[in-house]
Amino acid sequence: MRLLIIIPAYNEEQSLAGLLSEIRSLREPDTEIETIVVDDGSADRTTDVARANGARVLRLCRNLGIGGAVQSGLRLARRENFDFAVQVDGDGQHPPGELKHLLALARRDPAPDLVIGSRFLTKPDPTSFRSTITRRVGIWWLKVLLRLTRLKVTDPTSGFRLYGKRALRLFDANYPYDFPEPEALAVARAARLSIAEASVKMRERQGGTSSIGPFAAVYYMLKVTLAVLLTYVRAPRKIPEGSDAASD
Amino acid sequence: MPQVTDEYLIFALACAAIALVNLRLLFRERVTLQGSMSYFAFLLVLGLMGVFPYQTAVLARRLGFTLMSNFLFCTAIAALAILHLRSLVTISRIQLRSITLTQELAILQEKLDRLEGASVTPAVRDRRA
Numbered sequence A: 001m002r003l004l005i006i007i008p009a010y011n012e013e014q015s016l017a018g019l020l021s022e023i024r025s026l027r028e029p030d031t032e033i034e035t036i037v038v039d040d041g042s043a044d045r046t047t048d049v050a051r052a053n054g055a056r057v058l059r060l061c062r063n064l065g066i067g068g069a070v071q072s073g074l075r076l077a078r079r080e081n082f083d084f085a086v087q088v089d090g091d092g093q094h095p096p097g098e099l100k101h102l103l104a105l106a107r108r109d110p111a112p113d114l115v116i117g118s119r120f121l122t123k124p125d126p127t128s129f130r131s132t133i134t135r136r137v138g139i140w141w142l143k144v145l146l147r148l149t150r151l152k153v154t155d156p157t158s159g160f161r162l163y164g165k166r167a168l169r170l171f172d173a174n175y176p177y178d179f180p181e182p183e184a185l186a187v188a189r190a191a192r193l194s195i196a197e198a199s200v201k202m203r204e205r206q207g208g209t210s211s212i213g214p215f216a217a218v219y220y221m222l223k224v225t226l227a228v229l230l231t232y233v234r235a236p237r238k239i240p241e242g243s244d245a246a247s248d
Numbered sequence B: 001m002p003q004v005t006d007e008y009l010i011f012a013l014a015c016a017a018i019a020l021v022n023l024r025l026l027f028r029e030r031v032t033l034q035g036s037m038s039y040f041a042f043l044l045v046l047g048l049m050g051v052f053p054y055q056t057a058v059l060a061r062r063l064g065f066t067l068m069s070n071f072l073f074c075t076a077i078a079a080l081a082i083l084h085l086r087s088l089v090t091i092s093r094i095q096l097r098s099i100t101l102t103q104e105l106a107i108l109q110e111k112l113d114r115l116e117g118a119s120v121t122p123a124v125r126d127r128r129a
Helices: A013-024 A046-052 A065-079 A096-106 A133-147 A165-173 A180-190 A214-233 B008-027 B033-051 B053-062 B068-119 B122-128
Strands: A002-009 A032-039 A056-059 A084-087 A114-118 A161-163 A195-199
Touching: A002 A013, A002 A046, A002 A065, A002 A096, A013 A032, A013 A046, A013 A096, A032 A046, A032 A065, A046 A056, A056 A065, A056 B068, A065 A084, A065 A165, A065 A180, A065 B068, A084 A096, A096 A114, A096 A161, A096 A195, A114 A180, A133 A180, A133 A214, A161 A165, A165 A180, A180 A195, A180 A214, B008 B033, B033 B053, B033 B068, B053 B068
Parallel strands: A002 A032, A002 A084, A032 A056, A114 A195
Antiparallel strands: A084 A161, A114 A161
């Protein structure tokens, strides 16, 4: 089984070395793991740090935002015929050691098309990292909103996700560009992908700063609400046909 | 309906001036002719309204406007809204293509880097390092 770990990174030189070192120490049975860092137009040494730590690098010549960066990695995963791709944030919030929980679900038969690493599936460990109250309110609202699409997820904003082949085909053609996580779930639901959640622990960012400030948070909620509703009323999306190794 | 005077010619002149600015931009290749066509059409319609105010007043009255200025404003706002919508569609399409191009470029560059890395002999690699 071939697995591509996609790390979208924007000015993450501080946290990247530690994260890549953790990924290198991962051992999964019968799994060939490759790592690609998608440098989203960073102004710092993100690319150099990634290369120095043995990762492949997709260097975007301008900043596309998290959605564009993740889609670049998903596109590559599909073209190179990977069985799975996992998105791991470049700020170090997603411990690579937790990947085994996502993979355990992906190895089931039948395997879900999309596995979400959820912080809220089980009762939170009081010692583990918790989001701010504002974020938790936002997450609650998104959960309610996604229920409209008959999708029950506990952590709609989690970027710690594993994509199977059908999900790779879908998101290669169609992935939201800004604040993509909840909208991507609505898109996946509209395309009738099977979605599962695995309980994971997350930690605080290991470096850099969040791109979502107070004003952006208001825009985020409005935009995502509208996007999810639009996806719900739109006709169901079709997963593109064709070979998985599209053009390589 | 108040009497329409030749003051509306100023309105037509303003349209002509804007059309000239657009033409200048065209000559300097700052805008495309294809993109400017709808804008020229918009200016032509408004300009004709200024040149033929009496006919425009008759039309406005038939459409239920009591003031001709209201008719002009409504026509201009509606036309601008349509132009804006058209620009929005064009910009969105270009934005999506630009994102795809950026991604494709990065994927190709990575592939090229790997091919170059594979073709370079260890001695050359050491020298570069």
